[in-house]
Amino acid sequence: METKEIAGVLKAPAPHMVGDGFRVHNFFPGGYKINMSPFFLMDYGSRIEFSARKEPRGVGVHPHRGFETVTIAYHGAIAHHDSSGNSGKIYPGDVQWMTAASGILHKEYHEQNYSLQGGPFQMVQLWVNLPAKFKMSKPKYQAVKQADMANFVLPENGGKIEIIAGNYQSIKGNASTFTHIELYNARLNKGGKAGFSFPANYNTGFMIIEGSVKINGKETTTANNFVHFKNEGTEISIEALENSIVLILSGEPINEPIAQYGPFLMNTEKEISEAISDYNQGKFGYLEE
Template sequence: MNPVTKHLGRVVDLGHPWRGVGPFIFVVHHRDTYPKGEANLGPDPSLLKGRNIGMDMSNDLGTGWNMYHGKTVPGFPAHPHRGFETVSVCMEGYVDHADSTGAGARYGAGDTQWVTTGRGVSHSEMFPLVHKDKGNTFELYQVWLNLPSAKKLSPPEFWMLWKEKTPIVRRENNYGVATVRVMAGKFDNVEPAPPPVNSYAADPESDVAIWLIEMEPRSSIKLPACNLDTTQRLLYVHQPGAVVDISGTAVSDNNGFLQEAPKERLTITNGPKPARILVLQGVDIGEPVAQHGPFVMNTQKELEEGFAEYRRTQFGGWPWPSDQPIYPATDPRFAKHGDGKTELPEGRDAIAKPFVYTKA
């Protein structure tokens, strides 16, 4: 008699943007194969012809890259957020960050930036094409994580988890290697740095985890069980042609596996092509969600109050001379916080002066 297979979850469509789970609102995954950069760290202006500049979002020209809301440099010029968190993992290329607190950063090549927007912050996220002699591949995951009502009006802050400090779990079998990049939540006995102090992930009862798994062909890995019966977990399978087996269920590229037995461990075995799996888990906050664009509150009234405050105060104003500032191509990865503290991945002091491109 064959043993009875436990029902551990089901395949779900991820949609676009990718659907959220538990306290997570949604995920966007950007992958752009940008050309070489010009002096202004944007593409050759001739390559912008025919694009819907300011709203170039869908690779309509089939070039493999978008300008998004950027005019000369790809990215997202200054825009407000309130009431939630963004966790941005930049795997390739760079993000130039600037915000209304006066803070700025350049991160990439495996770094993670965690922004608790709290009572409100405006920021820009530009994607400078720093390489002038070759293409500029860019890849970014941005996860939106909700905040409970008690933290929605907390002071805004951002926190860096540099690539050099990001824990990597490695599992190897006879066929290949699987690695796990641990941004939040303990993976077996491996813990990342603590999240921002006002983050929902700072609450031990949230059981929040954010892991990015990279799997060579035929490799395998076993995930820890969730810590709580109420934890919700979704595995986002992607990479062209990827097919993985998750505890007996086949899941292909751009599909998810919604775990329905949170206290069980899942075994993931990859097929013949490389695969990536983003894992998000957490306990649902259990409060009403009212969202309009980049504001996430509990009620419609709170949304209206938030937009009114933004119109009145601009969340502290915009201290930069452009709504899409970038830094010189030669600047290192760095972070300068609103309190004036500066940091580099190596721990040395950083001084970075914003460079603003103005079209001649």
Template sequence: MTSLSQPSSASHSSTTTGSRTVTGQFPAQRDDIADLITRRPLPGRGLDQVDPFLFLNHHGPQVYRPRNNGLPFGPHPHRGFETVTFILEGDIAHRDTGGHESVIDAGGVQWMTAGSGLVHEEVSSADFKRDGGPLEVLQLWVNLPSRLKMSPPKYVGLQREDIPSLELDDGKAQLDLIAGTWAGQVAPIQSLTGITMTTLTLTAGAHVQLEAPAGRSVFFYLVRGAVTVGGTESANNLASGTAAPGATASGIDVAAQHLVTFAHDGDTITVTARADAFLVFGHADPIREPVVSHGPFVMTTRQEINEAIADYQAGKFGGF
């Protein structure tokens, strides 16, 4: 969906959360695509990326009337990275030049490795365009290291029932495991770069401690609800006068549609739900390579971008 854009506004904070230090809190800025409500926290002003996490679009929530045009993402190319698409409401009909085709319903996830290049479309199903209904979708772009950018394209579509769930805090929270491993449970997706990716549903009052191995980059986006991230360190910062905006004695308060960034220290993150909440949480090894992007292509040099454009124009990505 769409392409990398210029950064927008953000607000910064700094405190210690459990064993991880919060370095920023970034609001999703409104940037509609046609009649599709769209907000984008990444990239943001002062936040080009959370290496290797490059880009996040939050589409909706909104309700489509019957006899609508659905999602506007017709055939378009990609090369050099992976997309992770979370269908929270509605559906997405995916088709690509690698021969993959599926309709994924609410609660499902699509994981696509663009790799060496393909053309795909992400549209609404015929049923959705006929009947309408609620729609909410997140799409996250994850970079690939230069050695893997030309990997063969791949697509996996997971329905809700394909994604294993784990209960946390005596059932007050549910973790859905999309990629990687968690507490001995193996996810249906094992990514090329060892990414862990989850969603968490928390009832008000839930308190969970999330593993985030030191040195890994954390992806943390609060879709809805309200949570506090952190613990006793915030009380110490308040006492010393070094607390960040939004800090309380129990941590940093995070509102819906905000992305939180962390330092690479520590190995846990504590989250307390101040209201029913839903968030996306993951972690991955940083790549630490140059990022050169042009629309739907993400490579490491300008020459590679030029080659991607030439290959696409020459039909090397295939077509429908």
């Protein structure tokens, strides 16, 4: 078996605010021009302390079409509502998987009790592209609570691999996906080791959330860095040098043209124009601010 070598260790780009509640580092497509399809975007919210506040911070009503948003909470709590009538709250360890597809309105903000108390906040949001044949499918929502998450316990008290989507050691993740996606949280104790095997053509990256790790027995990297792998070889090994959390992303690329405008991710400029027109005509439904 051939090792999947590291293409680069990417430092967190300068942060920016999304609304007044999410301070994020956009690793791609803005910060680095890397191909991570089917993952189109990754906003990493490094750990920050928010002061207590009565009125929750967040992002007001905005549209989405053509993709899915996947929000993974590590510290803090997030509430959301959409125009399909879905709403939910996610707490540390939980995942919110929203399929916008044909189009919805959405808002997300700090959960009320967290907002009143303040405290540490850390999260990741991914935009997962959809193939053309699924872009106009019906919106849906998957709540993946940590308590219900499939996981594989590593030997020798090494920690565990939480399987959000995909398959690890024959254990299947809870979330259903439109393309082949592997998405895990590796929660490693100091000295814990794990191995991963992904097809050579899958786009693969590791977001180091906490701690420090050694990858493939040679490269050491620490929290807030993103490790991007080459599209060759299949095997990756990881060892935790201290208690660590690593978000594992790997997926089969969607080899289709991309047209993007703000919160719309389609295949052609014509489809972008249609999305804007449909939004302006109120076809995405209604959601109160």
